Amino acid sequence: MKELWICGLLLMAQTAHALAQDDASQKNQGSWYLQASVYTRHYSPDPEHNNNQDLIGLEREEASGWLFGGATFRNSFSQRSYYAYAGQRYESADYPVYIKLTGGVVEGYHGKYQDKIPLNRFGVAPAIIPSLGVHYGPVAAELVLLGFNAVMVTTGVRF
Numbered sequence: 001m002k003e004l005w006i007c008g009l010l011l012m013a014q015t016a017h018a019l020a021q022d023d024a025s026q027k028n029q030g031s032w033y034l035q036a037s038v039y040t041r042h043y044s045p046d047p048e049h050n051n052n053q054d055l056i057g058l059e060r061e062e063a064s065g066w067l068f069g070g071a072t073f074r075n076s077f078s079q080r081s082y083y084a085y086a087g088q089r090y091e092s093a094d095y096p097v098y099i100k101l102t103g104g105v106v107e108g109y110h111g112k113y114q115d116k117i118p119l120n121r122f123g124v125a126p127a128i129i130p131s132l133g134v135h136y137g138p139v140a141a142e143l144v145l146l147g148f149n150a151v152m153v154t155t156g157v158r159f
Contacts, residue, residue: 030062035156081108
């Protein structure tokens with residue numbers, strides 16, 4: 001499975017070069033952002049915790065900075081989970097960095113892990129997720145803060 005992620009990242013890197021010329025025009029029209037997780041670390045490690053989230057997400061970023069999207073991932077307890085969200089991206093005028101704040105709902109914490117996420121009613125819980133990103137043309141990496149539990153690094157490509 002790890003080889004599949006590496007192949008996917010290489011494909012995104014090759015695609016980034018071809019898309020780099022279109023980056024300026026996309027900024028005025030909005031773009032799509034495809035991302036995958038590459039690293040996760042729990043603040044309080046537990047043998048039960050999964051540090052391989054297998055996240056894949058797709059979001060639409062409007063020229064105004066507003067965005068919406070969805071992602072699927074394996075939660076800290078290896079259960080397939082989903083995050084549907086909307087938010088705002090705040091781009092730096094001077095540097096290739098940005099802050100992103102999203103809010104939405106998470107589904108997927110079930111059974112004995114239902115109470116591991118706050119306000120989880122009927123298997124769905126609200127979530128607010130901040131991230132700090134850096135980009136080079138259409139290629140980006142983000143440091144995603146997962147509440148008080150973990151941090152994740154994602155990479156992606158805009159098209």
